[in-house]
Amino acid sequence: MLTTETHPWRTVALCGAVLLLATACGEGHGHSPRQLSEMIAETVRESADSGLPGLGMPDTxxxxxxxxxxxxxxxxxxxxxxxxxxxxxxxxxxxxxxxxxxxxxxxxxxxxxxxxxxxxxxxxxxxxxxxxxxxxxxxxxxxxxxxxxxxxxxxxxxxxxxxxxxxxxxxxxx
CATH class of the missing domain: 2.60.40.1930 (Macroglobulin (MG2) domain)
Incomplete structure (x- = not known):
C-alpha cells in the first residue's frame, strides 16, 4: 500500500509496473497477462537482490x-x-x-x-x-x-x- 511514508523508489517501481501493464495491455505486445506479471515479478526480485533502493529493501x-x-x-x-x-x-x-x-x-x-x-x-x-x-x-x-x-x-x-x-x-x- 502506498502511503506518505513510502520510499520514493518504491513508488517509482510500483507506478512503473502499473504503467507497463496499462500501456502494454492496450497495444498488441504479444505477451499474456501471466507473462507480464512474471516479467514484473522478476524485475522486483532483481531490484531487491541488487542492493539498490527498491521493493523489498530494508531502508528505514x-x-x-x-x-x-x-x-x-x-x-x-x-x-x-x-x-x-x-x-x-x-x-x-x-x-x-x-x-x-x-x-x-x-x-x-x-x-x-x-x-x-x-x-x-x-x-x-x-x-x-x-x-x-x-x-x-x-x-x-x-x-x-x-x-x-x-x-x-x-x-x-x-x-x-x-x-x-x-x-x-x-x-x-x-
Missing part, C-alpha cells in the same frame, strides 16, 4: 527532525510497542541508553536492537523483555561496537526468535 532511516523513521516500521507482532532514545544530541564517546517496552504486556521474549550508524555499519544486542517492564541497552557498550561518531543512528527493534520487526527509533551524536 531515523529522521531526528521528526523523531520518526522513514519509512515507518509496522510491527508484525501484537503489542503496545514503545521505544526510548535520547531526544537531544549526545556527545561523542558518551553511552546512549535505548529502551523498549510492550505497554500491553503481550510479549515476554528476548528482543533484538539493531543500531545502524552514520557509516552504515550495524551492531546488534539482545535484551529480555518481560511483561510491561522496559528492556534497556547501552550503546555502544552492550553492542560490542566502537566509539560513537557524529551523525544519525537508526535503531530497529525486533523479536529475537522470529525476527519480526517491532518498532524503529534513533538518536543523534554531535
Amino acid at each position: 532511516l531515523f529522521d531526528p527532525a521528526r523523531y520518526a523513521c522513514t519509512p515507518a516500521v509496522d510491527p508484525e507482532l501484537p503489542g503496545g510497542w514503545r521505544s526510548v532514545a535520547p531526544r537531544a544530541a549526545a556527545g561523542g564517546g558518551e553511552p546512549v541508553e535505548l529502551g523498549l517496552t510492550d505497554s500491553e504486556a503481550e510479549h515476554s521474549d528476548p528482543v533484538l536492537a539493531s543500531v545502524t550508524g552514520p557509516d552504515g555499519e550495524t551492531a546488534s544486542a539482545e535484551a529480555d523483555l518481560t511483561g510491561d517492564a522496559w528492556a534497556r541497552l547501552d550503546y555502544p557498550e552492550d553492542f560490542g561496537a566502537g566509539e560513537t561518531v557524529p551523525g544519525v543512528y537508526t535503531v530497529v527493534w525486533s523479536d529475537s526468535r522470529s525476527g519480526a520487526p517491532l518498532t524503529c527509533d534513533g538518536f543523534e551524536v554531535e
Whole structure:
C-alpha cells in the first residue's frame, strides 16, 4: 500500500509496473497477462537482490527532525510497542541508553536492537523483555561496537526468535 511514508523508489517501481501493464495491455505486445506479471515479478526480485533502493529493501532511516523513521516500521507482532532514545544530541564517546517496552504486556521474549550508524555499519544486542517492564541497552557498550561518531543512528527493534520487526527509533551524536 502506498502511503506518505513510502520510499520514493518504491513508488517509482510500483507506478512503473502499473504503467507497463496499462500501456502494454492496450497495444498488441504479444505477451499474456501471466507473462507480464512474471516479467514484473522478476524485475522486483532483481531490484531487491541488487542492493539498490527498491521493493523489498530494508531502508528505514531515523529522521531526528521528526523523531520518526522513514519509512515507518509496522510491527508484525501484537503489542503496545514503545521505544526510548535520547531526544537531544549526545556527545561523542558518551553511552546512549535505548529502551523498549510492550505497554500491553503481550510479549515476554528476548528482543533484538539493531543500531545502524552514520557509516552504515550495524551492531546488534539482545535484551529480555518481560511483561510491561522496559528492556534497556547501552550503546555502544552492550553492542560490542566502537566509539560513537557524529551523525544519525537508526535503531530497529525486533523479536529475537522470529525476527519480526517491532518498532524503529534513533538518536543523534554531535
